[in-house]
Structure formats: structure tokens, C-alpha cells
Amino acid sequence: MLHTQTYIVNGSFDYAISPLDRGFAYGDGVFRTMIIRNGLPECWPQHYQKLVADCAAIKIVCPSAELLISDLQQLFTQQEITENAVAVVKIIITRGEGERGYAAPAITNPLRVLIKTDMPTYPNSYFSDGVDLHICKTPIAAQPLLAGVKHLNRLENVLARMEWADPNTLDGIMLDCEQQVIECTSANIFICNGDTLTTPSLNLCGIAGITRQRVIDLAHLIGLTVKIESFKLDQLFAADAVIITNSIYGAFQVKSIQHKRWAMTSLAADLREILKEKFYLKENF
Amino acid sequence: MLHTQTYIVNGSFDYAISPLDRGFAYGDGVFRTMIIRNGLPECWPQHYQKLVADCAAIKIVCPSAELLISDLQQLFTQQEITENAVAVVKIIITRGEGERGYAAPAITNPLRVLIKTDMPTYPNSYFSDGVDLHICKTPIAAQPLLAGVKHLNRLENVLARMEWADPNTLDGIMLDCEQQVIECTSANIFICNGDTLTTPSLNLCGIAGITRQRVIDLAHLIGLTVKIESFKLDQLFAADAVIITNSIYGAFQVKSIQHKRWAMTSLAADLREILKEKFYLKENF
Numbered sequence: 328m329l330h331t332q333t334y335i336v337n338g339s340f341d342y343a344i345s346p347l348d349r350g351f352a353y354g355d356g357v358f359r360t361m362i363i364r365n366g367l368p369e370c371w372p373q374h375y376q377k378l379v380a381d382c383a384a385i386k387i388v389c390p391s392a393e394l395l396i397s398d399l400q401q402l403f404t405q406q407e408i409t410e411n412a413v414a415v416v417k418i419i420i421t422r423g424e425g426e427r428g429y430a431a432p433a434i435t436n437p438l439r440v441l442i443k444t445d446m447p448t449y450p451n452s453y454f455s456d457g458v459d460l461h462i463c464k465t466p467i468a469a470q471p472l473l474a475g476v477k478h479l480n481r482l483e484n485v486l487a488r489m490e491w492a493d494p495n496t497l498d499g500i501m502l503d504c505e506q507q508v509i510e511c512t513s514a515n516i517f518i519c520n521g522d523t524l525t526t527p528s529l530n531l532c533g534i535a536g537i538t539r540q541r542v543i544d545l546a547h548l549i550g551l552t553v554k555i556e557s558f559k560l561d562q563l564f565a566a567d568a569v570i571i572t573n574s575i576y577g578a579f580q581v582k583s584i585q586h587k588r589w590a591m592t593s594l595a596a597d598l599r600e601i602l603k604e605k606f607y608l609k610e611n612f
Numbered sequence: 613m614l615h616t617q618t619y620i621v622n623g624s625f626d627y628a629i630s631p632l633d634r635g636f637a638y639g640d641g642v643f644r645t646m647i648i649r650n651g652l653p654e655c656w657p658q659h660y661q662k663l664v665a666d667c668a669a670i671k672i673v674c675p676s677a678e679l680l681i682s683d684l685q686q687l688f689t690q691q692e693i694t695e696n697a698v699a700v701v702k703i704i705i706t707r708g709e710g711e712r713g714y715a716a717p718a719i720t721n722p723l724r725v726l727i728k729t730d731m732p733t734y735p736n737s738y739f740s741d742g743v744d745l746h747i748c749k750t751p752i753a754a755q756p757l758l759a760g761v762k763h764l765n766r767l768e769n770v771l772a773r774m775e776w777a778d779p780n781t782l783d784g785i786m787l788d789c790e791q792q793v794i795e796c797t798s799a800n801i802f803i804c805n806g807d808t809l810t811t812p813s814l815n816l817c818g819i820a821g822i823t824r825q826r827v828i829d830l831a832h833l834i835g836l837t838v839k840i841e842s843f844k845l846d847q848l849f850a851a852d853a854v855i856i857t858n859s860i861y862g863a864f865q866v867k868s869i870q871h872k873r874w875a876m877t878s879l880a881a882d883l884r885e886i887l888k889e890k891f892y893l894k895e896n897f
Binding site: 334336343344345346347348349350351352353354355358360385386415417419426427428429430431440442444465466468469470471472473478479480481482483484485486487488489504512513532 | 619621628629630631632633634635636637638639640643645670671700702704711712713714715716725727729750751753754755756757758763764765766767768769770771772773774789797798817
């Protein structure tokens with residue numbers, strides 16, 4: 328019953344994580360989360376390119392795309408692949424095992440872990456009315472060497488996510504120590520004024536998601552220009568609309584933050600539409 | 613042959629780490645490293661107190677001391693305990709397994725991992741002449757919510773430690789983004805001027821080690837006063853002496869950094885002497 332497993336470690340269903348793995352010891356690794364439809368990862372070229380870049384940022388040699396796709400295939404049955412099944416897969420790459428101490432081993436064997444979970448279902452109201460956000464008190468620290476990278480040091484996101492329990496609040500906005508808006512705990516953020524989208528610079532902190540990049544690249548298709556520029560909460564509250572993006576839901580408009588409410592527009596639906604070209608892995612497997 | 617194992621997970625030699633463990637996924641946990649002599653952890657009260665405090669900082673309920681000591685016992689044979697054996701044990705506590713996403717599970721089962729390694733041997737020259745340090749370019753980010761905590765988000769230390777390969781360089785000094793000296797990658801740091809030791813404030817970043825705290829508490833025994841105050845590299849270079857401390861070697865004087873050299877004093881030896889009262893776990897096991 329191989330295919331009922333929900334994770335695969337270095338290509339095997341029998342492996343677990345070594346306590347000596349540096350991903351476990353130090354968060355010495357990176358990850359990505361993506362939708363798999365019919366056994367095919369959505370936006371695979373973008374995800375793999377980002378995985379390679381994030382590995383390079385911390386000097387890990389990323390395993391080949393072929394190896395990761397081969398792992399991925401094993402997580403799905405032929406039935407799932409043919410029946411239009413949708414799931415979420417998280418890929419984690421670490422530097423692998425090491426001795427005690429921070430020094431990386433001379434020869435590394437990066438570890439790869441793929442974890443399959445159900446596709447989350449979102450209330451219809453998220454699409455029709457928008458979503459509610461919390462404003463997090465947990466700041467994001469400025470670390471230029473790791474800015475933009477989706478690495479495994481995510482305690483800030485964990486602490487920020489603990490700040491609210493209301494299940495109707497989808498996410499929380501995180502600010503840097505200068506009170507500038509950076510992102511949400513699990514999403515990037517855009518404000519819209521007229522026909523201009525603005526998203527924060529992530530040169531000092533934050534995760535540069537691939538959906539953020541796709542919005543930057545594709546917004547012109549619906550007549551919008553995109554600026555990458557820092558802004559604070561007062562500018563966000565004054566915006567015509569606020570949008571959050573990630574690889575799972577694409578884009579949602581924000582309905583309310585604290586006492587502020589925004590009128591619903593077609594913006595998030597328009598963005599989801601241009602994001603629909605998902606750039607599936609073209610290989611036939 | 614249970615006792616040849618080098619690690620124990622949740623009290624068992626048969627467990628490994630789940631890929632769903634939040635320590636692995638997010639670095640959502642804390643750790644400590646200590647010397648074990650005759651099966652007894654040195655400075656156990658201080659280590660356990662710090663472990664509880666660090667767990668509390670990220671809202672993990674620390675496993676009981678009894679449970680951790682019971683795990684520890686299993687790592688050592690009766691022969692090792694009676695033959696004055698010395699080893700290093702690292703204790704890792706994580707929030708345990710969780711679902712996908714940053715939200716912590718409603719009911720958590722913290723994971724405990726103890727890893728036993730050989731006691732490192734240091735060249736005699738480290739004691740007689742002092743040690744050489746590198747100055748790291750990797751900055752430490754300011755994050756007041758996690759400052760002082762020995763958590764598992766250690767990518768900064770990993771990147772900093774990659775900056776030098778010379779085996780004669782013991783450690784590297786890390787600065788914050790304001791160019792203030794904070795610590796070394798695996799040690800705290802003190803400068804000495806006259807009869808005053810100064811060690812950086814760790815209110816914004818860095819790890820507040822228990823040996824640092826013991827030096828702060830005990831320095832009066834050798835006629836020194838201790839100030840906790842930020843300083844920059846020029847003040848460090850102008851100091852009479854520089855000392856680094858951790859739980860494994862206690863204290864070393866710094867011999868050289870770049871082109872600067874310091875004359876050897878008895879300071880590190882005096883500090884190692886007052887640190888000798890190791891506050892062993894008193895229980896008889």
C-alpha cells in the first residue's frame with residue numbers, strides 16, 4: 328500500500344529524519360508548497376527555479392528536478408492521476424546529516440522530503456466577499472542574507488500565527504521593525520490604488536513567493552502596473568483594495584482588518600484568472 | 613547493545629524524527645549542549661532552568677527534568693558512569709508533530725531528542741596561548757521576541773561558520789546590523805579593561821549562554837566587576853583582553869583577531885577555575 332503514504336524521504340517510504348539532520352538541528356534547509364493536479368505540479372518551472380535559488384542562497388546543491396518528480400510520482404496512485412485529483416505537496420530540502428557544531432560537512436548529501444496533504448477547502452465567502460486579516464505584533468527581523476528565501480527558520484511565522492485563534496481570520500500581516508508592511512504569515516501582499524499594484528520590497532526580510540512574482544509578471548494583462556515599494560499600515564488602510572497571494576489559493580481580496588472594511592471588487596477574481604495558466608510540468612508521466 | 617546508540621528520541625532508541633515534526637518543518641524548538649561526567653550533567657540546574665525558559669519563550673511546555681535525566685541515563689553504560697567518562701550531550705526539545713501550516717496544534721506532544729557525542733579535545737596552545745577568532749560578515753538580525761533564546765533557527769550561525777575554513781581559527785565574532793559585537797557563532801564574548809569585564813547586552817539578538825551567566829554571577833570571586841553593555845569592534849580591539857565562553861570549554865582568552873595580538877594573561881585560567889564548581893545533578897542514579 329505504498330501510495331497511501333503521505334510522505335517520502337530520499338525516495339523511500341521507509342526512511343524517517345535522522346536526529347543528526349541539519350534541517351532538524353538548525354533549520355538548515357528550504358521548502359516549497361505547491362498544488363498537484365492529476366499528478367502534475369502547478370507552476371513547476373517557477374517552483375523548481377525558486378527551490379534551486381533558495382538552496383543556492385544557503386549553499387546547498389539542490390537535487391535534480393528529475394529526482395524530485397520521481398519522488399512526487401510515488402505519492403500518487405494511477406487512479407488519483409487520472410481522476411483529476413488535487414492535493415498539496417510540500418518539498419523540503421536540507422543540507423543532510425552533520426556532526427555536532429555549525430560547520431557544514433565537507434561532503435554533503437542533501438535530504439529531500441515530500442509531504443502530501445489534502446487540498447484545503449475555502450469558504451465561498453472568501454471568493455465572493457474577501458477575507459479578514461489580523462495585524463501581527465511579532466515583527467520580522469531584517470536579515471539581508473536570507474531575505475526572500477523560503478528557508479526552514481520560521482519561528483517568526485510560528486509566533487505570529489499564535490496571535491489569533493479566530494478561524495474566520497485567514498492570515499495576519501507582519502511588519503518589520505520599522506513598522507513597514509512586509510507580508511502575511513503565509514502569503515504575500517499587494518495594495519491597489521487606481522491601476523497600480525504595490526507590493527513591499529523584500530530586500531531585507533520576507534519570503535518572495537512565486538505567486539507574488541507571477542502577479543508582478545502578469546498584471547499588465549489586466550491593465551495594471553506593479554510597483555515594488557515599501558509602505559506602512561496607514562497607506563494600506565488608505566488603499567482602494569488589498570490583495571493577498573500564495574500558491575494554494577492564488578489571490579484573495581481583503582474584506583476587513585480591524586475596523587476597516589473594503590468594498591468588494593473584481594480584482595482578486597481577475598488576478599486568479601490570469602494566474603490560471605499554471606505552467607504544468609510538461610513531461611508525460 | 614542499547615548503549616552504543618548515540619541518540620535517543622522520546623525515550624526510545626527505535627524512534628526517528630517524523631517529517632511532520634515542527635522542529636524539522638520550522639525550527640520550532642530549542643536546544644542545549646552540556647558536558648556529562650560520570651553520567652552526570654554539569655550545571656544541570658542552570659541548563660534545565662534555561663531549557664524551561666527558552667521553551668516558554670516560544671510557548672512550549674518543557675518535558676520534566678526527571679524524563680530528560682531518565683533519557684540521559686540510557687545513553688551511558690554503567691562502565692562509562694563509573695570510569696569517569698566525559699561526553700557531550702545535546703538536548704533538543706521541539707513542539708512535536710503538526711499539520712501543514714504555521715498554526716500550532718491545539719494539543720501538542722513536545723519531542724525530546726538527546727544526542728551523545730565525544731568530548732572534543734582542544735590543542736594545549738588554546739590554554740597556554742589563547743585562540744584565534746575570525747570576524748564574520750554574516751550579521752545577526754535583531755528580533756527582540758527571540759533574543760537570548762537558544763532556539764533551532766540557526767541559519768545565521770551556519771552561514772557565519774561557513775566564512776572560514778582554517779582549522780586554527782576556533783570561532784568567529786558576529787555583529788548585529790548596527791555593527792555592535794554580539795557573540796561568537798558558538799560562544800559568548802567578554803572584553804576586559806582593568807578589573808571590569810564587559811559583555812554585550814542580548815536584548816535584541818544573540819544567545820544568552822549559561823556560562824556567560826555564570827561568569828556574570830561569579831566574576832566577583834576573582835575581584836572583577838561585570839558590565840552588560842554594547843560595544844563595537846574598535847572597543848574590542850582596544851581592550852586589555854578578550855575572553856570567549858561556552859559550556860564545553862568554559863573560557864578561553866583570545867590570542868589574535870586579524871592583525872591584532874594580545875599578550876597572554878591568567879584571566880581565562882582564573883575564570884575556568886571559578887567555573888569549576890559545576891553544580892552537578894545531585895540525584896543518585
